[in-house]
Amino acid sequence: MGKFATWLACGLLAIVAVAAGGVLDRLLATGFLFTLVGCVLAALYLLGTLTPSAPLFGRSTRVRDEPGRFALTFDDGPDPRFTPAISRVLAERGHRATFFVLGIQASDYPQVLRQLLADGHEIANHGFDHRLLAFSPPTRLRAQLLATEQAIATATGRPPARLFRAPHGVCSPWLGHTVGRLGYRVCGWNGRIFDTAEPGVPAIVERACRHLRSGAILLLHDADGSGRGGDRSQTVAALPAILEEAERRGLRSVWLSSLLEPPLERPTGGPTAPAPRDAIAKALAVFDLEREGPRGETGLARSGQPLENGDGEPLAGEKEEAQAHSD
Numbered sequence: 459m460g461k462f463a464t465w466l467a468c469g470l471l472a473i474v475a476v477a478a479g480g481v482l483d484r485l486l487a488t489g490f491l492f493t494l495v496g497c498v499l500a501a502l503y504l505l506g507t508l509t510p511s512a513p514l515f516g517r518s519t520r521v522r523d524e525p526g527r528f529a530l531t532f533d534d535g536p537d538p539r540f541t542p543a544i545s546r547v548l549a550e551r552g553h554r555a556t557f558f559v560l561g562i563q564a565s566d567y568p569q570v571l572r573q574l575l576a577d578g579h580e581i582a583n584h585g586f587d588h589r590l591l592a593f594s595p596p597t598r599l600r601a602q603l604l605a606t607e608q609a610i611a612t613a614t615g616r617p618p619a620r621l622f623r624a625p626h627g628v629c630s631p632w633l634g635h636t637v638g639r640l641g642y643r644v645c646g647w648n649g650r651i652f653d654t655a656e657p658g659v660p661a662i663v664e665r666a667c668r669h670l671r672s673g674a675i676l677l678l679h680d681a682d683g684s685g686r687g688g689d690r691s692q693t694v695a696a697l698p699a700i701l702e703e704a705e706r707r708g709l710r711s712v713w714l715s716s717l718l719e720p721p722l723e724r725p726t727g728g729p730t731a732p733a734p735r736d737a738i739a740k741a742l743a744v745f746d747l748e749r750e751g752p753r754g755e756t757g758l759a760r761s762g763q764p765l766e767n768g769d770g771e772p773l774a775g776e777k778e779e780a781q782a783h784s785d
């Protein structure tokens with residue numbers, strides 16, 4: 459279901475809830491009681507579906523109030539035209555970012571993902587093909603996450619951080635629960651730049667700087683989730699000025715996972731453990747990823763732990779492995 463069809467369907471559902479309340483009121487002669495209930499339910503449904511930070515369909519991530527730290531996040535990549543430049547600018551200035559990547563893009567451009575890790579950034583899960591998930595059943599949701607997990611693991615030798623951002627931030631009443639059972643946290647943002655509209659470099663800088671503060675989660679894009687190959691060169695061009703202003707304010711971008719409250723658990727078994735191989739195989743079957751390499755071996759059996767802590771410090775015992783992945 460496309461973007462506009464999904465939004466239309468969500469709106470129709472809300473209208474149905476209100477209309478059903480009206481019918482009940484008429485049948486039971488209860489005045490406007492059930493109409494009012496229908497309005498409240500419709501409003502809650504739309505709020506929970508279209509507002510990723512709203513806690514209605516499961517709690518979204520919260521960040522700690524840590525002075526001088528904020529999170530730059532980039533969605534929809536990797537794209538070899540823009541992602542390497544963004545990664546390089548960030549790394550040269552000592553900033554780290556979280557990249558919510560698509561499985562389909564990760565399959566196409568594994569070398570870009572490896573470069574992101576080598577530059578010290580964090581890779582997270584944005585679903586496989588950027589379809590809106592408002593009406594996807596739990597099995598389909600699981601397939602989206604697991605197929606992306608596998609694509610990232612194949613490309614980099616390690617699974618993504620257990621962070622998931624739904625395409626366009628569109629949720630469903632069961633999305634939070636399903637994602638949580640796979641060990642992921644649902645991530646929203648508190649600073650949206652709308653850089654995909656290509657408003658011009660000065661506008662992107664101005665919008666980003668408006669949100670710059672400790673604990674900010676800025677949403678930018680290093681690729682085009684629609685698959686139409688949209689241009690993100692304005693975002694690339696705006697980044698140095700955004701970082702300059704952040705530094706002037708004493709702010710440093712770190713991994714989103716390092717700001718979470720409560721902290722993100724490192725997988726040790728149970729519900730946060732990497733997905734079992736047979737579950738991944740089923741997810742891959744859904745998407746028929748024939749162009750990928752051999753899948754008998756999955757990197758998900760490995761640690762599932764990040765290379766660094768978002769402040770650029772390698773985690774204990776990870777330094778040699780980090781170097782191994784920087785090629």
Ligand SMILES: [Zn+2]
Nearest residue numbers: 533534626683
């Ligand atoms: Zn997206």
